[in-house]
Amino acid sequence: MSNRPDPAIVLPSEDPADRAQRLLRACVHCGFCNATCPTYILTGDEREGPRGRLYLMKDLLAGTADDAPLEPLSHCLSCRSCETTCPAGVRYSEILDVVRERTQSARSRAQRALDRMVAIALRARGLLVVIARGARSLRRFAPKTFKQRVLPCTEGLAWPAARHGRRIGLLIGCVQPALRPDLDVKAAIVLDHLGVSALAVGPSCCGALPYHLHAHDEGRSAARATLALAAAGDWEGLTSTASGCTAFLKDYERLFQDTEVAAGARALAATVSDIAAWIDVSHLAKLPRSQRRLIAWHAPCSLQHALKGAGRVEQILLALGHTLVTITDDALCCGSAGPYSLRHPRLAAALGRRKWRALTGAHPDMVVTANIGCQQHLARHGDRPVHHWLDLVYDALTNRDTTDPG
Ligand code: SF4
Ligand code: SF4
Structure with a gap:
């Protein structure tokens, strides 16, 4: 031994x-x-x-x-x-x-300055919201290659009232609500259809972005604020529509292991799971299959490697009647990796091109993923749409078609 x-x-x-x-x-x-x-x-x-x-x-x-x-x-x-x-x-x-x-x-001084600039830009949430909104308003008139880079957003959705006994906390993060303000609402509507009420937590940064920009103290202090906010909630579990944020929430146990909030962080982390865990696949399988798509599924690293959640979203997409293409190199990162694509654009672009070739070799109708960073990073390739899997579940449950056909 x-x-x-x-x-x-x-x-x-x-x-x-x-x-x-x-x-x-x-x-x-x-x-x-x-x-x-x-x-x-x-x-x-x-x-x-x-x-x-x-x-x-x-x-x-x-x-x-x-x-x-x-x-x-x-x-x-x-x-x-x-x-x-x-x-x-x-x-x-x-x-x-x-x-x-x-x-x-x-x-190096240059790297520290760059990290600082990226952190400031990402913290200017108001500015990000304005830029993203402006880009979306121009989307309709833009050529296809530009159009696909601006993530589509479904307007006019309303957060459902909390009417179910089963409740979860849904973290409203920082970058995602700017780029996809409809996605958290869609998630709340999906869960409402499935008998679970989602209660909004935030907006509050989970801390992942500053932490991965080497601003460890800043990341910890953002995480501490989110921990305080989430710990006060009355629900069964905490999740988010961005697998990167969910993975970082799960890591709070480790982040705060030697601190006075260790017990609270451990208790909270134990309730954190990927949002796909809250989706009743058997219910989806009973829905009429009005839209069948050929889908290339990109599992974000945060989902498959950090949360060890491979397989669940695939089951959901198959239950909806879609067909999944086989992807080579499916364990490899697309190059987004939070702020990485801003810190190392050349490497990120090379990884993105490689991943795009692997995803689109079988000519799928669309690429589907689970994290806002991957969605935005992959969408730059511009020749077909990139969606979040929740878009497809929302469409199936509400009998709508909000996905962009490209
Ligand atoms: S070399 Fe890599 S795979 Fe082998 S033990 Fe070390 S970390 Fe693990
Ligand atoms: S880039 Fe390589 S070394 Fe770094 S986490 Fe990914 S697999 Fe590990």
Whole structure:
């Protein structure tokens, strides 16, 4: 029997760096993870894969690589595909978070300035709302390639009154309500049809965006505000229509593990699940199948790798009578990864092109996903529409057709 402690155990008052070093010892350097790492596949460079990054992080934590270039860590998408692949259960993202926070100040001045600018732009929610609204108003007159880049929005929807005994909290985040102001309402209407009342939580940033821009304190303080807001709610569970936000809410347990709000964060995180878990598939299967589409389903990394929620949305789409095309490289990130596409546009665009080719090779009617970042990032390709799966469930339950035929 091995004397090695279970890496998943959080030791009381353990320094984060000590914990990261302990987690690192689980790695047996087999390199299996490289095969599903988007940046390794793109570059073929060992330093740009998880195994190389783990070596680098080990040296950084040991203080033997103080002058090493940090680009490989910056290029990592935090997609966690390597965690899904790793046979040894290495908790890569936990190690990365610790090392990124410790090396914050060692980043280049240009990178820090860029992160600052992106954070300010994303925080200017009012401005984002105005720009997105303006783009939508021009959408109708625009050529098709531009049109598809501006996400369509169904106007005139009203949030249903809370009339059911079963209730869930639905986080209204920051970027999504600007780009798709109809989606949370559609989700509430869908759940209402299925006997669950959704209560709006927010608008409140879950903290993921600043956290992934290396503004760890800012991310934690946004998360703390959302935690306080959500902890006061009276419902069975908390969810969101953006799988990226849901995954970060689930991570509150880890984010606050050594703080005075640890118990509250743990209790809240235990109620968090992807919104697809609230959809009664058997009910959908009984609906008339008026629209049958050929769909390319893109599972966001936050859904398949962080929330381990692969398969559920596919069941929902099949229950609605749609056909799913087979996707090669379905575990790979599309390059959106929260603010990544703004921080590393060249890498993000290359990954996006690769993913688009994989998604559209079989000429589907549309691409469907579960996260606003992926939806917007993929829509830039412009030759066919990209929707959220909830758009299709909403259409089926209300007998409408709000999806854009392209
Ligand atoms: S992280 Fe896992 S898959 Fe990758 S080298 Fe280490 S043990 Fe192997
Ligand atoms: S998180 Fe994604 S990009 Fe980063 S090392 Fe793992 S697989 Fe590669």
